Each structure stands twice: as C-alpha cells, then as structure tokens.
Amino acid sequence: MKKTKIIVFALLLVLLASPIHAFAQSSERGKMFQPEYEIEITDNRAVFSFSDLGVRERNLFSPLDATSLLFSVPPNWKLAPGGLLELHFDVVVSGADLGRIQEDALIGSNLIVRFNQVVLGVISAGATGSYVQQFQIPNDALVPSREDGRHVLSITFDAQLGCTYDLNSVVTIKPSSYFDLLYEEDSPQIDFSRLPAPFYLENSIVPDSVLVVVPDNPDPLELQAAMNVTAGFGAMIDDAYDFNLVNYQALDDVRRSQNHLIFVGLPSHFDVLSDVGFEIPVRDGQFEGVPAASSDDGILQMALSPWNPSKAIMLVSGKSLDALSKAAFAMSTGNVLAYQGSALAYVSNVQFLTSDIPVVEQFTLEDLGYPTEILDGVGTSSVDYRFHISKSQVASKESYIDLVYYHSALLGYGSSSLSVYLNGQVFATDVFTEETEQITTLRVRIPPGVLRYGENLLEIRSSMLVHPSCDEIGFIDPWLTVSNQTLLFLPASEDNLLSDIVFRDLKFFPDLFTSNSDLGNVAFILPASDPVAWGIAGQISYLFGEATRLRISNLNVYFGDAIPDAVRSNRSMIIIGAPGDIPFIDEINNQLPAPFDFNDNTASEQQLQISYRIPSGQSVGYLELLTSPFNSGESILVISGNTSAGVAIAGNVLLQRDLQDQLAGVFAVSDGSQIATGNATSLFSI
Template sequence: MKKMFLILGILSILLITPFHVAARAPELDVQPEKYVAIEINGNKAIVPFLDLGYRERTLVSPYGVTNLYFNTPLSWKLVSGGEIEIHYDVFFSGADLDKVIDSTNPYGGNLLFTFNGQIIGTAPLEGTGSHTVRLEIPDTALLSILQDGRHQLTISLDAHFSCDYDINARIVIKPTSFFDLVFEESSPELNLSRLPSPFYLENSFIPDSTLVVVADEPGALELQSALNVMAGFGSMIGREYSMQLITLGQLAGFDPSLYHMIFVGTADRFPILTEVNFQIPIADGKFVNLPPASEGDGVVELAISPWNPSKVIMAVSGNSGEAVMKAGQAVSSGRVFVYSSPTLAFVSNVQVLSDTLPIVEDFTFESLGYVTETLSGIGVKSQEYIFYVSKEQVLTKDAYVDLIYYHSGLLDYGVSSFSVDLNGQVISSTPFNKESEQVTTLRIKFPPGTLRFGENRLDIRASMIVLPSCDTSGFSDPWFTISSQSSIHLPVATAGLNAEPLLKDLKFFPELFVTHSDLGDIAFIFPKSDVASWVIAGKLAFSMGQQFNPLIANLEAAYSDEVPQGIHDDNSMIILGLASETPFLTEFNDMLPAPFDMANNVASERQMQVVYRIPDGVSVGYLELMLSPFNSEKSILVVSGNDRAGVLLAGDGLLVNELETQLAGVFAITNGKQVATGNASSPFSIVDNVVPGAVAVNTTPIPEILNGGAPVVERPVWLLPAIIISSLIVVGVLGYVAVSALAKRRQERLKILAGEARANQTDEEK
C-alpha cells in the first residue's frame, strides 16, 4: 500500500510539472504610502516636503548639503508671513563623545538654512534625538534666483568638530517637514519662449491639466498639427502629464475654469475664441489687423483665460491648414522665437528633417559646435551632444565614440561614476578611478539599433560624490571635464539598409515604428467621425514625444477614406477605429493576422482550429501588426475593437503599463484587464483566454494559409527531452517497484519454505 501511495505521489508530481509556460496575473505597481496632502486655505498653503518629491536625506559630518526645489502655480506670488518647519534626527558616535564643549551645543556644530540664496536661520546640533525648527521666510528671500523660476531650499551641515575629535554626526532630514506659505493671486506671466510653461511647471506642487481642442470636423492637417503639438509637449515635459485631445463640441462637458487650453485649427473653427483677449484678436472667424505679410503664416498666441485668470489659452492657428501645420511644428520645438511681444509669434516656414543627409563618418565634438565642458558640484550633472546620422549609417555595426575626459581627485571612487546614453538608452557605465584623473580616452561602441535617421542625442551623466573632508579651502567641489576633441566614428553600413529586417512583434512598439528622429516616418490613420480614435492618437503622440524627444515633431495624419499616396509609400502607419469605418483596411485586410469581418467589426481567427463567438455586449480590443504591403521597410499597426468601447480598450493596451508589458506576437486581444497574444501561424485561438463566455462554434482542419502549406506549430526545443526524461523516470519508478515486489514475494516464499523445512526436521527429530 505504501508503494502504491509512492507511485501515485511521483506520478502526480510529474503530471503537474509545468511543461507549458504557465500564465500569471501581471504584477501591479504598488501605490506609495499616503502622506498628508497639500492643504490650501484662503491665501495659505501647507506643503509637505514629501509632496514635492523629497525623500529622507542623511547629512554626514564634517560637511553635508541637501537641496529641495519647487514651483508655485504661475498665478501665485509669495508674500510676507511664510514659514518653513524642518523635522530632523541627530545621531552621534565616536570615542570622544565625552569632550563636551557647550551644554546647549555640545560639539559646536550646526545646520544652516538658505532659501532662494538668503540665509534664513541656523540650528545647533543640540544632541541625539528628534528635533524641530521653525523658520520665517524674510521678504528678501521671496523671489526666485533661478532662471526657470523655481524656489530653492538648501540645508547645510557644518560639523567641523569631526576634524578635531573622534566624533561623527549623522543628521536625517525628514520628509514630514513642510512649507507654510502665504501667497496672493495674480495673472501668470506669459512668454512663448518659455514653453512648456505656463502649461507645465517642473516641481510644481499643484499639477495642471491642459486640453488640446480641435474643431468638431477638423481637416486632416489640423488634426496632424494637434498631434504634433502633443508630441512636442511630451518631448518638452519628458514625464507623465494630464494633456487630452478633445473637440470643440466636447468642451461643453468640461469646466473651462479648471484647464489650460490649446486651440489648434484655423480661426474660423472656433467662435469661442472671440471671448479671448489675444494681441491679434479673432472676430467673425478672422484675425483682426493681421499684418498683410503674415496672411499665409502660422499664428501662435498666448492670452489669459477669460474663464479663470490663473489659466492660459493658446491659439495654434492660421488662415489655412498649411499655416496651422507650421504653427503646430513651431510649438512642438519648444523654442518659439519672439520679438517685441512675448505672447505672439508668426511662423513663415519650418525646416523639418530633410529626406537625405550628408554622410560624415568622423567628427569631433568641437566640429559639432561644442567646447570643452566641465561639470562641477556634488550630485548628478549632465551634458548633451546632438549629432546627425544619414540613412546609410543608421544600421552600421561599427560606430563608436572616443570619449576624452579627466577629473578631480576629490571623488569617492567607491561610488562616483559616469554613464553614457544614446537616444535614451544606456550604452556605458564607467567608474571614476585614480588613473582616470589624468587625460583618459575611452572607446564606447554604439549598439546596433540605437541610432536613428536625423538627430541623435548623446548624453553624458556624471554622479560625483566626495569623501568626507575637512578641506575648507573652497576647492572641495568635484569636477569632470569632457574634451571637445572627443570624436565619433560613424561608418556607412556595409550590408546596406536592408541587411537585417526588423522583427515584427508588438512588444517592440513603438521602437519598431520610430526610425526617424522627428517621428516623420509615422502616420496616424483614422475615420472622420471617430473622435475616440483621435483621442487615442493624441495620447500615443504625447507618449512618443516623451520617449523619443524629437527636436521638431513631424507626425503625419490622414483620414482613412483619403490616404495620400505618399503615406502609402513612405510611412509606417497606425490605423485606429472600427474596421467598418476604415475603408483603407480593405486594401490589405486579408493579409492581417486576424482579418476583420467588415460587417460586425470582429477580427476573425478563421485560420485557427477553434473559432470562438464573443457574447453579445462584451467589448474587446484588437491589436494587429503586419509588414506594410506598400513598403517592406515599414510596418502597419491596427488598433481596433468589436465596438467603440473595444477601440478604447485596444488603445489602453498600448498606453497602460500593466497591459503594455503583456504584449507580444502580431495579434493581441484585450478586455482592459488582461491581454492574450498570438502569432499568425498559431493554430490555437486566443479569444477564449480573455473573453468570459466565449463559445467554440466551429472546429476545422488547419487550412493552408502560409506559402501554400499547412501552418506548423513550432514545438519548443525543451519539450521532447522533457517528455523523454519524464518517461524514463516513470519507467524507472515502475521497474523499481516491480522488482521490489518480486524480491519481496521471493523472500516471503523462501521464508515459507524454510519454515516448512524446520517443521519437517522437528517432526523427524521427534
């Protein structure tokens, strides 16, 4: 019986061994612990350090420093009466702790507090334990001294006693500290040259939101301009931000007093703009007193919102779609040039990335216009270099940079280092050391696939930490010098542009689509009537700008019933909307991994062995990826659904991190919580993985769908060895049990025979 249980146990273990990859729920980001939120009462605001992104900092003797930066809303002006409350812990250690100098300040050390460059107070290191100090902000410290308008609090530790005695001090500045600010409301300063301000302020403790408004029936160029504006703001901001594309009709559902707004389109599209006090007013659908020379120009204007004096309205406009496009691209650059008025700019032309660039294989930083740069100060410092790459050089495998550098000898070589990023991807991390204090040349190869046609960004970022030092000579700041004679080598790709075809896989989106630095190789295609698809396109444009940082955004857009031939031939395409409303899909629907039934918008897995029917009322989103039939170097992504809600779910699959990380293959279906993926050659349906109640309605033999042959399900390389090994184990176990059973029966038989022999012998003796 015991052996039977042993057999069953072993067989059970073997049967549950995961020969197939087990599905598991996605790991969700853990939300940070909630702290006291910002409190605003009247003209006073209590702002905890934590809500400004400050985390616990430790200052170590003899000297240490920490900084906190923040922005107030543009409509706020700090006035008298503000205070700062600092919470900190003090710890002492060392053999000379008994050498007390003063009972109130045992060792003579203190903390120094500076706000906007003004000393606002000190606090003695009174002893081990928790402490609180409250400081007034003097009138002389209310104005920012930084160019970007941020306020700066600096906390410095002076514990020079550690230089004379064996006493160490650690001061922990706690994020429960807070500002108690007093402010008055005023109209924000307007200046186009300071974009993304006033729409976005770095380190602002009150987040803003912006609506990008297009006409109810915008032209394709107007929608294209709106997408470029959103991509530009994504590039300028570089992080998550609440920016949404809506139509003028939808604006009625929003409270205009709560938002900044950017109106993109010709002047006649927005009667509401007659209420805005622009420098060049808009009346009866026209610009009033527009200079004759600017009739064909793009017009960019800023004004205070008539619905809330703390909000801002921007018009990205002109008298034609072409003029609006120029205005949108100028805004996307983030470097709007202003003349006499900071609120108005006319854009006569925009020089976007040329179709061809000259081939320059070797050049120095100096030839790019950069001088020798020295990064100085404790902490993280960086320097960016922009260079251009031609189409013939993009796929080279032999590119590199010879970085020439040297640095001070004050660095803590255990923790100080520098890294090199190419187009946002880290390609090297190098520690500082004693040898590299002298002039050093480091060759760093560019990994294949990191270069883009057009502008490329090389970012050198140094993290410089110094050892605790008693040096008070003023030369203790570390420095790192990058020579202008550093050079880049970019040979032409020897095998040509088509040397290595790109792998088509959803997990590589959007990198798979971006080969031009200005995003100019991407076109969005959507139905004229589907506003939801425009919204998704806007979010994708912002995300692409955030990720790829174009100098000028040059996305293209078209309606699905009138796609220009140029987009056919030259662009990768992201097609959004219901299949039944997208006539362009009919040109290649049969080539999709799961072709659409144009009558009911369902992606048919007709090549699958099992086809599932999705229950009525259940919305699902589809993502399908394929090679462009118009240009083998380009890709097509279809973002669709079985209804309008499904299209939004498909968009979430590309935008929501928990869903995006699940993407793979060339076909994906999502219910907004899960994603199931499949390949075009797979015979197994993926619909039932995410659609509750899906019912199998047809079982068919595998059709011949690829190159006239039957699709082949690739067997994992580990499967056959695993089956053989498991079978051998089972046979071995069964054999062992059988042999053991026979041996036992034989022993029992021998015992019986021996017993009978002894019994016979006893009888004979008797």
C-alpha cells in the same frame, strides 16, 4: 550643445519634488494622470509636507553633508509675507568622545537652513533626540533664485567637530516637515519665450492640466497640426503630464475653466474665440487686423483665459490650412520667436529634414564645433551634443564612439561614474578609477537600432560623489573633462533597411516608430468622426515627443479612406479606430496577424492555442503589428477594438505602463485589465 548640472553636496541626492504619475483606465491621458498627493489650499494659503512632494526620509552624515528640495507654485501665484517652514528632524550622535563633549558643553554640529539662498536660521544638531523647529520666511526669500522660477530649500549639516574628536553624527530630515505658505494671486505671465510655461511648470506643488482642442469636423490637416503641437509639448515637458486632446463639443464649461487650452484649427470652427483677448482678435470666425504681408502666415497667439484668469489660452491657426500647418510646425519646436510682443508670432516658412544628408563616416566633437567641456560639482551633471546622419548610416553594425575624458582625483571611487546616452537610451557606463584620472579613451560600440535618420542626441552624464574627509575643509568640487577630440565612427551600410536590425514586436513600442528624428516617416490613419481615436493619437504623439526630445515634429494624419500612394510606400502607419470605420483596414485585413470579422469587428484568434468566446456586450481592444506590405522597411500598427470603448482599451494598453510591460509578439487582446498576446508564427500565447 546643452549643458546641465544638478548641484548636490557630498554624498547626497537632490530631492526633486516631482509628482508621481499613476495611470488608470481611460481614453484620456488626463484621467490617466493621478498625482499621489493632495495639497491643502484654503484662503490663499498652501500647506504641504515634504512627503506630499514625494520626498522620503533623508539622512545627512558627519562631518559635512547637505540636501535640497525644489518646487514650483502655479503661474498665477506670488508668495506673500507670513509663510513658514517647520522642520522635523532626528539627531543621533555616537563615538568614544561623546561623554567628553557633553561634559565640556561643546557645540560643534549645526544645521544651516536656506530658502532661495537666504539663510532662514542656524540650529544646533549636537545632541541625540527628535526636534521640531519653525522658521519664518523673510520677504527677501520669497523670490525664486533660480532662472527656471523654482523655489529651492537647502539644508547643510556641518559637524566638523568630528574631525577633532571621535564623534559620528547622523541627522535624519523627516518627510513630515512642511511648508505653510501664503500667496497672492496674479495673472500668469504670457510669453512665448517661457514655453512650456505657463502650461507646464516643473515640480509644481499644484497639478495642472492642458487640453488641446480640435474642431468637431476637422480636416485631416487640422488633426495633423494638433498631433505636431502635442508632440512638441511632449518634447518640451519630457515627462508624463495631464495633456489631452479633445474635440470642441467636449469642451464644456467645467473643462473650459479648469484647464489651460490650446485651440488648433481654423478660427471659424471655434466660436468662443471671440471672447478671448488676443492681440489679433477673432470676430465671426475670422481674424481681424492681420497685416497684408502675413495673410499666408501661420498665426500663434496666447492670452489669459476669460473663463479663469489663472489659466492661459493658445491659438495655433492661420487664415488657411497651409498657414495653420506652418504655425503647428513652428509650435512643435518649442522655440517661438515673437517679434511683435511676447504673445503673438507669425510663421512665414518652415523647412524640414533634408533627404540628401551627406555621409560623413568619421568626425570629432571639435569638427561639429563643440569645445572641450568640464562638468564640475558633486552630483549629476550632463552635456549634450547633436549631430546628423544619413539613412545609409542608421543600420550600421560597426558604429562606435571613442570617448576621450579625464577627471579630478577627488572622487569617491566605486561610486562615481559616467554614462553614455544616445537618443535617450543608455548603452555604456564606466566607473571612475585612479587610472582614469589620466587621459582615457573609452571605445563604446553603438547598438544597432539606436541611431536615427537626421538629428541624433548624444549625452554624456556624470555622477560624481566624494567621501567627506577631515583632510578637506568645506565641500569638495570634483570635475570631469570631456575632450572635443572624442570621435564618432558611423560607417555607411550597404543595406540601410532598419527591418534588418529591428525585430518587430509590440514590446518595442514606441521605438519602432522613432527612427526619424522629426517623426517624418510616421502617419496616423484615423476615422473622420471619432474623437476617441483622435484622443489616442494625441496621447501617442505626446509620448513620441517625450521619447525623442525632437526639435520639430513632422507627423502626418490621413483619414482611412484617402491614403496617398506615397504615404503607403514611404511611411510607417499607426491606424486607430474600429475596423468598420477605417476602409484601409479592409485592404490589409488578410495580412494582419489576426484578421477582423467586419460583422462584429472582432479579430480572429485562431492562431492562439486557446481562444475564448467574447460575451455579448463585452468591449475588448486589439493591437496588431506587421511589416508594411508596401515597404518592408516600415511598420504598421493597428489600434482597434470591437467597440469604441474597445479602441480606448487598446490605446490604454500602449500608454499604461503596467499593461504596456505585458506586451509581446505581434498581436494582443485586452479587456482593460488582462492581456493575451500572441505571435503570428506561433500556436501559443506568449
């Protein structure tokens, strides 16, 4: 069980300084990731405003209110003495007793400013006006107070004089406020126990980037390993990030020095690895010093980059393809146990989701071993529960949860609530009332299609706010109790085919392919020599990991001319590449919503009411979705184009939010900016 809490004080929202991610046309997620701010960094000095971190104006109200801002610095930075905070704020004071307060020169409103829990200063906020105040940051405030390494600025507004006099006060913290920080450069900490750091730091003020590097002529198992590693990082980071997959030849000197690098493949494919100071060095394409007992093990290593000491290098490999697969599966869990130092791990075996999960139709959280949980504090808190189900339970239409809870009476009713999430999808919200202060049982029906075969994640998230009151001294600490008598009823269904409850439509991507908790029913079908297609598959793998928060990734990869019968019969397939480069497309061409003409790689649009002639030299991308002809319970998605650039356009449509939102039906064609969509059963474009 995972329990999280974001502490927020009376009527406030935590201002998480997360960069906003915008997307542009590209076949690489790195180019798609464009932070909307610029940090001024010169001579070991970083200057950035609150607005640079995406923080807007924040109002604090009397008698008591507060707000917080969190950020990270790059993994090779350590804050140095001499930094400062300049706070810009407005104060408005009103009320019948305002004149009396001014006449008696009473001061009763203050701002208390803390950085990493160290008080920087207390300033008066008792008179209407605009103010600028600088705070020197002392040495004892330079070290983060949070376990995750993020720095936190907290501002408390104490205006309890309004409890004695008829006064109302509002302080507006302005986004023009800024930090001016000095730092020293040091080597980032290389430690598997800190993953996803140093490859990713939450709320970093400086955008970072990662390249997953695969061989130029990879075996399908090497690409498969890369997809599973990428999915694992998507689950760990759980956010959009500059995370791309490229082939080795594309790793020029600039990319090598500007990115964290993750090499995935046998060591003989990467000659530059001999320059990296791994604990188990690579010489002439071979590992040196691997213990005999670990000769068949997967090998995971990290080291500092020899091309940029502020960046990290990871190697996911082994002495054989089987060993490489073990290393990649282990890496996808995000939980790497390094017994021989913090930067080296051997993986001897991997176990996957069993095919014979027993059917348990009714159980409580107590049956799963979970205690009764108390979520406390103003703001947002959550608690996670994980459980497993069989395939026969996934498609049930009668499943429900009886959520048993109760809470304190110190809440602001109408603005406090709890929400129920299953596998990242919210499907119920209940607003707290005086009646729910007593033991309450809320029955919530589970919508079909939300459950997954294997592991499922149930999250109870509370949003508890209070109305500041002069009847209470200080901040109120409300609580919500989630009882372990909460019951889940998940009956088996006679017909366990998801096809009976899932409507195949491009608008439901990626959910159509995430019905298994480890993605073990999904296979990528790729060209043997198309790095653009490999990169798109990497981006989709990252998205799958982000969408599912998986514990282990079991994606498969095959080339388009060698797809085993067992894969055709038992897996959904995502085919990426130009039609002429993938022989398998020829096999299913007549069953596609828009069959391809292999003379020019264009798709027929005869089922649309209006078809446009594609000018010579114009690249277009195609997306086609169909029920697998080998298994009606699985799906096939074709991501293709009339050129390599067209394939990139099609992949971008799936990954760029404003284009993805336009998808509908089972067929789409795009030139990169416009999309036409259609349904195989309709004569009209949707």
